[in-house]
Ligand SMILES: [Fe+2]
């Protein structure tokens with residue numbers, strides 16, 4: 001999964017934080033606004049009940065109590081005011097009788113106000129038509145300007161009655177809702193603007209310069225040109241660009257040193273390889289000289305072997321090993337006494353047996369080394385007198401059991417021996433050589449190699465003429 005970008009993480013966290021903050025603010029505002037509104041409405045209810053009390057007292061003192069219904073109807077018609085009713089205490093009923101329809105009966109809420117002598121408020125703001133019901137008791141008093149006991153035959157402190165009214169909260173609630181909606185809208189607009197602003201800031205001052213820095217860093221590394229630190233608006237990126245330049249410069253310098261060392265090592269390695277190759281070849285030539293072999297036999301056998309290996313499909317490395325190892329195929333002859341090695345005539349059976357030992361002698365000379373060149377040379381020295389049909393020596397290996405290097409050098413060695421003049425024979429014509437080799441296809445020689453040689457005989461003859 002792709003990892004989130006700095007921009008995405010920042011904006012996600014910022015948005016979550018701002019949303020939580022504004023929701024908390026909205027909740028606090030709503031709760032406080034509600035309690036303030038309720039308090040205002042309660043004060044309003046108390047004020048209206050005070051007005052009613054004053055109005056009723058005035059009617060009483062002016063002895064026009066029979067007209068109080070007009071007054072109460074006017075109060076009832078005030079905005080927000082609903083269901084104004086007066087409840088008489090039993091003392092007032094006893095003194096003045098039952099009231100009219102606005103002077104209603106007790107319920108358990110009005111009882112509570114009468115018992116406690118304190119206003120009772122009931123808030124219902126979750127219904128479709130929200131309201132606040134207030135029951136405000138009137139207490140008989142002599143301390144105020146209106147001495148109640150002048151008219152009422154009660155003791156001071158008696159609850160004379162109560163105003164029971166309802167205030168309609170619909171408008172208050174609507175206003176509150178509108179206000180909160182407006183606050184919410186403004187808040188979310190700000191959140192949106194903050195997020196957008198942050199988005200642009202991060203994009204411009206973090207994301208873009210970071211991407212640019214990555215691209216410029218790659219360019220600096222591959223093209224070896226420093227980053228232009230002035231391209232960046234912020235100090236931090238400018239500093240990073242400068243650091244990258246220092247780092248790249250150092251890396252490039254080290255790379256150059258390593259490359260130089262590598263070239264030196266390669267040259268040294270080539271030198272060693274060439275020296276080894278020449279040494280091996282010289283060893284082959286020493287043996288060639290001592291055996292009084294035809295001139296350049298070692299070189300030609302090497303060239304024929306290389307050509308056969310190439311035609312056979314050996315790898316580059318195998319061809320290299322073959323070319324380096326082939327000159328040593330007869331190195332074991334260094335261990336054969338001169339009397340046998342240089343004998344002009346035919347060898348006796350015993351002498352021939354001693355002569356055959358050159359394979360094992362060569363193998364013993366070379367096989368102690370762990371280097372693959374000498375290992376290959378040991379195999380060739382050991383196997384270059386084996387025959388495909390299994391009648392060769394020293395092991396009598398058959399077919400593919402003979403290493404491909406051994407099979408190749410066998411054919412190359414014989415081909416050169418036949419094509420050159422020896423003490424015991426004249427050099428053969430190409431047709432005679434081919435006839436012999438074909439006759440030995442599957443006998444002395446690997447049939448596939450014979451096939452390749454016959455098919456490409458001109459290339460082999462070209463080597464013979466050249467060397
Ligand atoms: Fe040999």
Ligand SMILES: [Fe+2]
Nearest residue numbers: 297329330413
């Ligand atoms: Fe040879």
